[in-house]
Amino acid sequence: MAAAQMISKKMVRTTMESLDRxxxxxxxxxQAEGRLSGAEVGRRVGLSQPAASARIQRLEKSGVITGYRAVVDPAALGLHIQAVIRLRTTHAQLARALDFASQTAEITSILRVTGEDCLIFDVHCPEAGRLEEVVDALARFGPVTTSLVLRSYPSKPLTSATPTAT
Structure with a gap:
């Protein structure tokens, strides 16, 4: 692991241990409403706007908050089919599989996992024929297992899993 990555992970670990309520x-x-103003955040947590803004800036600078983004409904973009594809590949094929996935617009997230499978892809396609093409292309790198997503539920905020500061 590169020194910068080790320092970054160490800094985040220290920060996570020091988070208060x-x-x-x-x-x-x-995480629920990324566009809230500092004043509104402060009002909801019982701080002044400057104090809330300072805390938000500290969380950003320490790497706990890594960005803000819009959450888009795939169906509104015509992407009506969502699937999870698991790939079992070899170490020799891993880099090529990751390169292919990074260049495939329909693959929206990639997880490298332990166990029998190596990679898990979240895929959004407009129709079954395109999903078939993505599955077939990934199968060049090893056996794939595809599961259609029937429904997606909202993610829980990560803060619910963090230890409480003492």
Whole structure:
């Protein structure tokens, strides 16, 4: 592991251990509503706007908050089929499989996992024929297992899994 990655992980670990209840409340709010103003965040957690903004900036600078983004409904973009594809590949094929996945627009997330499978892909396609093409292309790298997603449920905020500061 590169020195910069080790320092970064160490900094985040230290920061996570030092989060108090207000920090966790701020993280929960921003994960649900990332466009809240500092004043509104402060009002909801019982801080002044400057104090809330300072905490948010500290969470950003320490790497706990890594960005803000819009959450888009895939169906609104005509992507009506969602699937999870698991790939079992070899170490020799791993880099090529990751390169292919990074260049395939329908693959929206990639997880490298332990166990029998190596990679798990979240895939959004407009129709079954395109899903078939993506599955066939991934199968060049090893056996695939495809599961259609029937429904997706909202993610829980990460702060609910963080230890409480003492």
């Amino acid at each position: 207000i920090d966790r409340d701020i993280l929960t709010l921003l």
